[in-house]
Each structure stands twice: as structure tokens, then as C-alpha cells.
Amino acid sequence: MSREQIVAGAADMIRRRGLNATSIREVAKHAGTPLGSTYHYFPGGKNQLATEAVRLSAEIVTRVLDKKLRQGPAEGVRAFFGLWREVVAGTDFQAGCPVVAVAVEEAAHPEALAASAEAFRAWSRQLAESLEQHGVEARRAAQLATLVVGAAEGAVVMCRAQRSIQPLDDVAAELTALLESVISART
Amino acid sequence: MSREQIVAGAADMIRRRGLNATSIREVAKHAGTPLGSTYHYFPGGKNQLATEAVRLSAEIVTRVLDKKLRQGPAEGVRAFFGLWREVVAGTDFQAGCPVVAVAVEEAAHPEALAASAEAFRAWSRQLAESLEQHGVEARRAAQLATLVVGAAEGAVVMCRAQRSIQPLDDVAAELTALLESVISART
Numbered sequence: 001m002s003r004e005q006i007v008a009g010a011a012d013m014i015r016r017r018g019l020n021a022t023s024i025r026e027v028a029k030h031a032g033t034p035l036g037s038t039y040h041y042f043p044g045g046k047n048q049l050a051t052e053a054v055r056l057s058a059e060i061v062t063r064v065l066d067k068k069l070r071q072g073p074a075e076g077v078r079a080f081f082g083l084w085r086e087v088v089a090g091t092d093f094q095a096g097c098p099v100v101a102v103a104v105e106e107a108a109h110p111e112a113l114a115a116s117a118e119a120f121r122a123w124s125r126q127l128a129e130s131l132e133q134h135g136v137e138a139r140r141a142a143q144l145a146t147l148v149v150g151a152a153e154g155a156v157v158m159c160r161a162q163r164s165i166q167p168l169d170d171v172a173a174e175l176t177a178l179l180e181s182v183i184s185a186r187t
Numbered sequence: 188m189s190r191e192q193i194v195a196g197a198a199d200m201i202r203r204r205g206l207n208a209t210s211i212r213e214v215a216k217h218a219g220t221p222l223g224s225t226y227h228y229f230p231g232g233k234n235q236l237a238t239e240a241v242r243l244s245a246e247i248v249t250r251v252l253d254k255k256l257r258q259g260p261a262e263g264v265r266a267f268f269g270l271w272r273e274v275v276a277g278t279d280f281q282a283g284c285p286v287v288a289v290a291v292e293e294a295a296h297p298e299a300l301a302a303s304a305e306a307f308r309a310w311s312r313q314l315a316e317s318l319e320q321h322g323v324e325a326r327r328a329a330q331l332a333t334l335v336v337g338a339a340e341g342a343v344v345m346c347r348a349q350r351s352i353q354p355l356d357d358v359a360a361e362l363t364a365l366l367e368s369v370i371s372a373r374t
Contacts, residue, residue: 016293017292018291018293020205020207020208094294096291099348100291100341101291102348103344103345104205104291105204105208106204106281113348116348117348117350120354143357143358143360143361144361146342146345146354146357147361147362149345150337150339150341150342150344150345150358151334151338153345154336154337154339154340154341154342154344155341157337158290158333158337161290161300161303161307162308166333167307167333167337170330170333171334171337174330174334178365
């Protein structure tokens, strides 16, 4: 089991159970790695492992956004919602977003919380830059980007509670239409 | 300490720490109530207490929406965001939404999760009905209502992570403008 696989296992546990219910011991067990070597890989313990789990998840989304935004903001947003749809539907509503999971528990793990803030910022920045490239002024672009990230994350939570993919699909439909109308008004 | 005060204390703990980190013992201590009488009030234990905490929080929001939506959908949405702004800014980014907290942890408390789903549904329904009364067709009204609820909840999480109220303000500005334009196109 590689170091990255342990981090991926931790991310999966966090997005399902939350940070509080995720222990190094459980992550090691899940990965089939001795506890000792898990601590060897992650001397900073749970805070380090959670931080890396958040960063890995952030990076996966960033890569997809990076690629899809080349086809325009609406395509990027569609891919962003597609990712979340896959997570939620693919786990029968058992998993959500590890970045959210870390942010909704009292800040016992400040480094992981900072990684969570950075993930939201990075995704928002990518979306905002793409909107600016399509003629949207900077302030409005930032505002729309925050709306996309926030609405997707909130819809993921609603889907899990309602055991239905409808909230994500509703929000994706509204936001792709909104972005397309904002962009077409400028070109 | 009244029964309702214990429930309110549980809701506060859940919206700060998450459900997993909230125990009946801690809630009783927080409320200054003997553990025995807490179990007397809530024979169903943590599941019952969490369920009632989610319902109480849902009801508080429902009452505000009910009142403010009489002045129109945009006014209702402004009040909805105002509530979340107060929670997040008023607790120095330490508290979020207990309905979300319950939904992001693996379903160990099915009754509480069902109450969480019902809370999202109730708020969405209130907003959708108000939009319909202002000329928006039913399907679109439902879609916009889900966007408002999801985006507010996601923005709360982003605010906590980033220790900034900006995400909520950005999302509120976008959504009140969107609703006003949808409604004015129909009147």
C-alpha cells in the first residue's frame, strides 16, 4: 500500500464519516498497513493525514476543472457537477466532500481546516479566471464562482440527506443556464 | 432547564462540533441537567435528541421564512441569508447549520437524517411556493428554491473554512438578483 493510497483511504473515510469519526488506527486498518508504518509516513498524526487528504481531493478536482474549463466556463461547471454526482450517486449517497467534512467540525485540526479553505479558494479562482477570460468583470466573476462552488457543495449535502440526486441536477441546470446567459450578454 | 432548552443546547453543539462529537453526557453537562433526567426526557437517547435538535432548528428557519416571504421571494431569501450570516458571524465562524452537520456523517442516526431531509424539503417548498405565487412555473420554482437552500448551506461551510463572511454575501447578492430578474420577467 503506497503513501498516496493511505491518503486516498483517509479522504474516503472523512467524506463518509466526518473527521471526528476518522482515526489513524481505522485508516491503517482500512489500508491494511501496520499502525507503526502509518505513523512513520505521517509523523504529524491525524492532522497531517487529514490535511493531505483534503489536499489530494482538492487536487483531483482542480485537475478536472483545469482540463474542462478550456472548453469554457459552462463546460467546466458541468464537469464540476459531474464529479460530485459521481461521488454521491456512486456511493449510494454514503459519501460527500471531504473538504466540507473538515470545515463543519470545530477547528480541532487547524492545518486541515486551512487546507479546506485553500481548496475552496483554488476552485473558485479557477472558475473566476475562466469567466473573466469570457468577458465577465473580475468582481462579478468571483461572485459567480463562489456561487458555483457553494451551491454544488450544499447540493451534495442535500442529496445525501434526501437520498436523491435531484438537488445536484436542479442546481447544475440553474447554474449552467445562468453562466451561459451572463457570458452571452457579454459577447 | 426546560426540555426545549436541552434540545437547543444539543442543536448548538451539533452545529459546532458535528453529530459524532456530540454526546448525551456533554449535552446534559452543557445544560446543567443531571444525566438521568436527560435520559428521562429523551428515552430514545442521542438519536431522539439529535432528531429534535434538527426539527427545532428547521422550525426556527421556517417561521422566519414564513413571515418574510409575505413581502415576496427576494425578501424571504434576504432573510434566509441574514439568518445564516448571524449564525456564522455571531459565533466567530465556529457554528454552522445542524441540519448539514447531521447529513454529512454516515447514517448512524437514521431518524435524525430523515429530519434533516425534511428540513431541506420544508425550506425549499416554502421558497418554491412563494416563487409560484409570483408567476414562476412550478418546475422552475422548485429548481430555484433548491439552488437557494443549497447555495446558502454551501456558503456557510465556505465561510467557516475561510473565516470570512464574503462567500455568504457573494451568494446572497447573486441569488437575490437572479430571483428578481426571473420574477420581473414574468410580471
